[in-house]
Amino acid sequence: MTDDAPLILCCEDEPQLLRDICEEVQGAGYRVIAARNGAELLAHLEHSTPDLILCDIMMPGIDGYGVLARLRRDHPHLAHVPLVFLSALSMTEAVVQGKRLGADDYLTKPINYDLLISTIEARLRQSCEARSALRQSAVLGRHLFESLSVGLLVFTPNGQMTQANASARAVMGSAAERIADRLAEPVRRVGARAEAGHEDSLSLMLDDTTNQMAQIHGCPPDPSTDDPCMVIVFLSDSSTRGLLSMAALRELFGLTPTEARVVRNLARGLRPEEISQKLGVAQTTIAFHLRNVFAKTKTHRQAQLVALAHTLPLRDPARTLPGG
Numbered sequence: 180m181t182d183d184a185p186l187i188l189c190c191e192d193e194p195q196l197l198r199d200i201c202e203e204v205q206g207a208g209y210r211v212i213a214a215r216n217g218a219e220l221l222a223h224l225e226h227s228t229p230d231l232i233l234c235d236i237m238m239p240g241i242d243g244y245g246v247l248a249r250l251r252r253d254h255p256h257l258a259h260v261p262l263v264f265l266s267a268l269s270m271t272e273a274v275v276q277g278k279r280l281g282a283d284d285y286l287t288k289p290i291n292y293d294l295l296i297s298t299i300e301a302r303l304r305q306s307c308e309a310r311s312a313l314r315q316s317a318v319l320g321r322h323l324f325e326s327l328s329v330g331l332l333v334f335t336p337n338g339q340m341t342q343a344n345a346s347a348r349a350v351m352g353s354a355a356e357r358i359a360d361r362l363a364e365p366v367r368r369v370g371a372r373a374e375a376g377h378e379d380s381l382s383l384m385l386d387d388t389t390n391q392m393a394q395i396h397g398c399p400p401d402p403s404t405d406d407p408c409m410v411i412v413f414l415s416d417s418s419t420r421g422l423l424s425m426a427a428l429r430e431l432f433g434l435t436p437t438e439a440r441v442v443r444n445l446a447r448g449l450r451p452e453e454i455s456q457k458l459g460v461a462q463t464t465i466a467f468h469l470r471n472v473f474a475k476t477k478t479h480r481q482a483q484l485v486a487l488a489h490t491l492p493l494r495d496p497a498r499t500l501p502g503g
Contacts (some may be wrong), residue, residue: 180379182210185303190214190231190246191265192238197288200233200265203292204299218240219373231303233295236266247303261302261336265290285467330414336370338363341409350391350414361385362412365395370410373397384483392487393417415487428488432475445481 187209191197195216201211203470211225214220216238223229232250243264250257259281284298289494322494324331330347333404334340340359343351351358367385372379385391400406428439444454451469453463454489469481 184210185230186206186227187211187299188212188220188223188227190220190234190238190243192216192235196288200295204233204397207299209297217243218228220246221249221253224250224257228257231299232262233265233299236264237334259306261306263298263302286477290338296443312470313426317349320395326393326469332362332412332414334362334366334370334410334412336367336374336408336410338367338370339411339498342461357362358385358391358414362386362393362395365393366410366412369395369397369409373399373410375399381482382478382487385414392483394487434472434475437470438468438472438475441465442472442484442488446485451481 187204189197189200189204189211190213191200192215197213197215205211210224212229214223217234218241218376219232220232221241234243234246241249243266244372247262247264250260250262263284263286264282265288266287276290283302286295286298306463324342324344330350331342331344332340333342348355362379362383362385365381369379377397378399379397381395383395384394385393392415394415396411396413398406398409400408406428428434428442429436440458441454444457445451449457451465452462455465460467469484472484473479476484476487477485
């Protein structure tokens with residue numbers, strides 16, 4: 180057995196059976212920690228990080244189901260650690276209850292030690308593969324986070340900023356402190372709603388003299404994936420211009436083709452009278468379309484509408500060459 184061998188935490192209230200389990204597991208090349216009851220198991224988790232937990236169900240005090248509930252509630256950093264129940268109960272109801280609580284496997288007594296060791300091997304292998312996939316996803320997510328053309332800030336529900344991508348840092352620039360102060364109260368308000376399970380969003384002009392805008396979104400916690408509650412803020416600056424996808428504008432906001440063309444031209448810096456000339460329609464027609472667009476996008480001024488349009492990191496596909 181090596182110092183880097185997987186660590187197995189074994190919990191069983193029958194002393195002789197606990198010794199037998201530990202000997203068999205050690206004999207298979209694993210490191211072992213023994214716990215005589217649920218309270219001891221939970222105490223070990225305060226200073227040890229097992230790779231797998233074997234736990235009896237029927238124990239005095241905190242039983243196996245209680246251990247599993249406490250493990251998932253109080254030790255979210257151990258969510259990847261498999262837990263295998265051991266029990267003399269072989270009824271379907273007991274198995275189903277364990278699975279519903281999040282147990283990874285279920286072995287019945289008397290213990291077949293060959294099956295026990297093979298189960299440990301299989302669960303450790305699956306856990307290793309899952310963690311590898313998560314690491315790859317994290318690397319990819321971080322790459323995409325930094326590559327987004329839209330500024331992205333991440334806050335805790337109480338308003339503490341935890342992440343800012345390169346585009347957000349560029350938008351904020353030397354005004355970072357002022358923008359953070361401007362966002363503080365709205366972020367906390369949306370965060371409080373997110374903690375209560377509500378997915379609220381709001382738009383906020385950061386400065387009436389600029390075209391900088393924030394789209395604030397509350398993300399409630401997801402117990403099924405252990406995702407925490409957070410607030411995500413998209414920052415846009417319409418001085419950085421690009422061609423917007425009219426198809427995306429129509430889909431996202433239910434705009435008509437003409438309304439989408441009006442928004443696109445506003446985002447490109449044209450004034451309403453210039454759009455009127457470009458589209459060959461009266462200025463009153465452009466004003467009519469703008470009123471509809473304001474209602475559909477829940478904006479109130481042209482500056483807000485332009486900033487909102489530029490929060491979309493969507494571009495038109497390359498035009499097809501003649502004959503292509």
